[in-house]
Amino acid sequence: MPTAIDIYRPDMNDTNASGTTGPISAARLEKAAFDYLGRYMASTETLRRVLERRVLKAGRSGPVDQDDAEAVIAGVVAKCRRLGLVDDQRFAEVRAASLARRGDSPRAILAKLAQKGIDGETAQSALAKLRAESETDLALTSAVRLAERRRLGPCRLRDREQHRDRDLAALARAGYGLAIARAIVDAEEAEDLQALVAQSAGDS
Numbered sequence: 001m002p003t004a005i006d007i008y009r010p011d012m013n014d015t016n017a018s019g020t021t022g023p024i025s026a027a028r029l030e031k032a033a034f035d036y037l038g039r040y041m042a043s044t045e046t047l048r049r050v051l052e053r054r055v056l057k058a059g060r061s062g063p064v065d066q067d068d069a070e071a072v073i074a075g076v077v078a079k080c081r082r083l084g085l086v087d088d089q090r091f092a093e094v095r096a097a098s099l100a101r102r103g104d105s106p107r108a109i110l111a112k113l114a115q116k117g118i119d120g121e122t123a124q125s126a127l128a129k130l131r132a133e134s135e136t137d138l139a140l141t142s143a144v145r146l147a148e149r150r151r152l153g154p155c156r157l158r159d160r161e162q163h164r165d166r167d168l169a170a171l172a173r174a175g176y177g178l179a180i181a182r183a184i185v186d187a188e189e190a191e192d193l194q195a196l197v198a199q200s201a202g203d204s
Helices: 026-039 044-061 066-082 088-101 106-115 120-133 138-150 161-173 178-185 190-202
Strands: none
Touching (some): 026 044, 026 066, 044 066, 088 120, 138 161, 138 178, 138 190
């Protein structure tokens, strides 16, 4: 990987953090990547997009040498992977667990991982690990969390019957099947939802 290849034509400059100017180079994009990964956990594709935006922002004053830009970005991303700063499997597992805790369905989790550039096999592997580690049914547990967070079904404070169809639709849009949606929406009390989750422990 070139260590100081100019991404832009020789007359194109970029303003750095100190306010001075200089050509965008692999070293400067590498620093941008390290800074970003020091603050956020990212997938390979997310990091690539971040660096592309950096190049685009710096190149607003003139045309970009696209071939050089793509080569430098690819090199920086590859180095971050070699250093273990970017790991799509680890990212997928952490992200899947986080989404499940907030009430996302397995189907929604796969879709959101795909949006981050995670391939299907890696995403399925992360979801399988999450299921294996869960002591209860993953889909049901996540659906209950969604119902509690959005006050669906027995978590509503009033007018439950008037909102039944709407609540069923909300769970369906979130990626849950009719059986789970009905079990949640038709539960007598909010406390019964945790009983449903506990009961699923023997079936998971």
